Amino acid sequence: MNTNSTVRVFAVLDLLFAVLSLVGFGVLSLIWTYGIFFSGDPIEDKIQGSFGVLLFALPVGVFVIVFLAAGIGLWKQKEWGYYVHIAAAVLAALSIVGVIYTILALLFAFQPGFKAAFFDQSAAQRG
Numbered sequence: 001m002n003t004n005s006t007v008r009v010f011a012v013l014d015l016l017f018a019v020l021s022l023v024g025f026g027v028l029s030l031i032w033t034y035g036i037f038f039s040g041d042p043i044e045d046k047i048q049g050s051f052g053v054l055l056f057a058l059p060v061g062v063f064v065i066v067f068l069a070a071g072i073g074l075w076k077q078k079e080w081g082y083y084v085h086i087a088a089a090v091l092a093a094l095s096i097v098g099v100i101y102t103i104l105a106l107l108f109a110f111q112p113g114f115k116a117a118f119f120d121q122s123a124a125q126r127g
Helices: 003-038 043-075 079-092 098-109 112-126
Strands: none
Touching: 003 043, 003 079, 003 098, 003 112, 043 079, 079 098, 079 112, 098 112
C-alpha cells in the first residue's frame, strides 16, 4: 500500500470515528433530554442524572470535533492535519476499542513516508 493510500485510509477512519462519536453524542443528548423533561423523578435526581450524562457527553463532543478535523486535515494532506491526527489517535486510546486504532495510527504516522506526505508537499508549496 503506498503512502497516499495509507493517508486516505486513516482519513476515512478518522471521519468514521467522528460520525460514530456524533451518534454517541446524539444518544447521550436524548438520554439527557428524557431525564430532564420526561422522567417523573424528583428535581434533585434529575440534576444529578444530568451531570452524569454531561460527564460523558462533553468528551464525546470533543471526540467529534477532533476526529472530524483530523479526517479533513489528512484528506487534504495539510500539516495541521498530521498533528491533529496524532492527537486524535491519542484520544482514541481513552476508549476501549480505540487502543488498537491508536497503536496502528501512531505506528503509521511516524513512518517517514507518511510524514513526508504532509511536510514535503507544504515545503514545495512555500518555496
